[in-house]
Amino acid sequence: MTNRPHLKIKSANQNITIMKYTEQVSNKLNELLKKNYDAEAGYKQAAENVKNSQLKSYFENRAKDRYDFGHQLKNEIKSFGQEPDKGTSISGDAHRFWMNIKSKFVANDEEAMLEEAIRGEKAFVENYNEIINETNLPPSTSSVLKTQKDNVESALKDVKSLEIVA
Incomplete structure (x- = not known):
């Protein structure tokens, strides 16, 4: 009988640990989710504000990815x-507002938007690396994040070729 309460406590502690872990991972994934929402909205806005068909296509494809x-x-x-x-997120909304204002006043707004896209893609890679490297993730979650990160890195390489167009 004395072992039984100990087993319950151990089981309850394990459950609490698992709950904290799932909440922690979920919080990190939710942060990344918000950043994806922000990027999707930003890319849609960028696609609306450029005239160059290659840039428009690039921004639309990135919005679809996000x-x-x-x-x-x-x-x-x-x-x-x-x-x-x-x-x-509020910061994402503010950033898009700034990009919109900037595009109206900067002489070469397509170049400015492309520079913002490059900056954003680099930040995304860092966000993904932080979560992948700092969190002990289940294999399915790790696979999803690594695939998304690889996609972002590939898009970053592609965008370099568009710098000439802008």
Whole structure:
């Protein structure tokens, strides 16, 4: 009988540890999800503000990627029994507002938007690396994040060729 309460406490502690872990991973994934929402909205706005068809296509493709990434992240968050966040972040909204203002006053606005895209892609790679390297993730989540990060890195390489066009 004396062992039984000890087993319950151990089991309860394990459950608390698992709950904290799933909440911690879910929080990190939700942060990444918000950043994907922000990037999707930013890329859509950039596509609307450029005249160059290659840049427009690039921005539209990146927006579609971020939309797809968002759904994948939502599924991962739900697999942890957590609720995905909805909507963009306040800082993302402010950044898009600034990009919109900047595009109206900068002489070569397409170049400025492309520079912002490059900066954003580099920041995304850092965000993904932080989560991948600092968190002990389940294999399915790690695979999703690595695939998304590889996609972002590939897009970053592609965007370098568009710098000549802008």
